[in-house]
Amino acid sequence: MSGNPNSIPLNTMADTFGTGIFLETASLKELELYEQATQAHRDDYHLFCVQEKGTTTFEIDFQRHQVAGAAVIYIQPNQVHRVINLEKVNLRVLIISHDNLNADILRILQEIAPVKPLKLSKETFDLVSEAISLCFKFFERKQETLYQSILKASCNALAALITSQYLALAKPTENLSRFEIITKAFKSILERDFVLTKRPADYAEKLKISTVYLNECVKKTTGQPLSYHIQQRIILEAKRLLYHSNKSVKEIAFELGYDDYPYFSRLFTKTVGMTALSFRKKNLD
Structure with missing residues (x-):
């Protein structure tokens, strides 16, 4: 270890x-x-x-x-x-x-x-x-x-x-709809690139389709828009680091690709319902 x-x-x-x-x-x-x-x-x-x-x-x-x-x-x-x-x-x-x-x-x-x-x-x-x-x-x-x-x-x-x-x-690939196939491809890229890629438009570009169409596919398949999935993946990683490391919130923001620390703090609070420091304190008490 x-x-x-x-x-x-x-x-x-x-x-x-x-x-x-x-x-x-x-x-x-x-x-x-x-x-x-x-x-x-x-x-x-x-x-x-x-x-x-x-x-x-x-x-x-x-x-x-x-x-x-x-x-x-x-x-x-x-x-x-x-x-x-x-x-x-x-x-x-x-x-x-x-x-x-x-x-x-x-x-x-x-x-x-x-x-x-x-x-x-x-x-x-x-x-x-x-x-x-x-x-x-x-x-x-x-x-x-x-x-x-x-x-x-x-x-x-x-x-x-x-x-x-x-x-x-799992649903067989041959039975997936066009929307489901695109959503699956998006999630695969998201897992690989979420630290460096934050904008929905960048994921659409990687898949060579329009942002509007990608958002339609993802929302139709999952019930949530592109931005939701991007934010959730970033916040999961932030939670991991807050709970299992002693890095500061600013260090975590930078590690996750955010130079704008206040923006990251607001995003975490909005998504989780509490500040990053409150989340850390709650889970370590």
């Missing part, structure tokens, strides 16, 4: 596990990393958790989730998260780096993320359970000549199986 007190703690694959794929099984309270898991942090790797039983309560980007019984939990890189409470929980965990994740799986996860924890039927859970059991068997067989290839293939099969369960809930 990063030791810099002026940033959100970041667990890196290399520093924490020293490898591109790692598996762990136990009650989470018995894991070596349990104490870190209860502190708000980010990871630079993909985390797939298969919960066999019990109840887990945790927080991802200020959203609280409670997961009971057979379920899978996917946390994407850089999402700020922490464990809040555990009740008789058994987990099996796959931790895998960008480089070791199949490109098609990675693309789909980036398109559908963020996702919520997913409850599984008994039939599906049994299949997921078999897949992760096989991963663990291969993980222990380090003497195999093609160890890394076998391990990577088995873990990608598990990741693909879990991803397919999320994908089944």
Whole structure:
């Protein structure tokens, strides 16, 4: 974990596990990393958790989730998260780096993320359970000549199986309307460029359509205009930094691309309903 007190703690694959794929099984309270898991942090790797039983309560980007019984939990890189409470929980965990994740799986996860924890039927859970059991068997067989290839293939099969369960809930691309396709493309660019790109017109230019049409597509699909989504993404990042770092509001404004600090302060207050400092105090008390 990063030791810099002026940033959100970041667990890196290399520093924490020293490898591109790692598996762990136990009650989470018995894991070596349990104490870190209860502190708000980010990871630079993909985390797939298969919960066999019990109840887990945790927080991802200020959203609280409670997961009971057979379920899978996917946390994407850089999402700020922490464990809040555990009740008789058994987990099996796959931790895998960008480089070791199949490109098609990675693309789909980036398109559908963020996702919520997913409850599984008994039939599906049994299949997921078999897949992760096989991963663990291969993980222990380090003497195999093609160890890394076998391990990577088995873990990608598990990741693909879990991803397919999320994908089944999403509307197939071929069934998307023109408005939905454009909105999806906008959200993808927004996630990538929100620090540098603030104006709706700039997003329209990137998509090679008019601002009026882009706004119509987004509002028709989501119920909210372009400006709302841009502001919400910026404010989410501001909340992350206010809650999980000791940077000043002025430093956060600058980091998020605002040279005009008073404007950023007004935007935060208008969007959240309280000042940035009040938000920090409320969440740290």
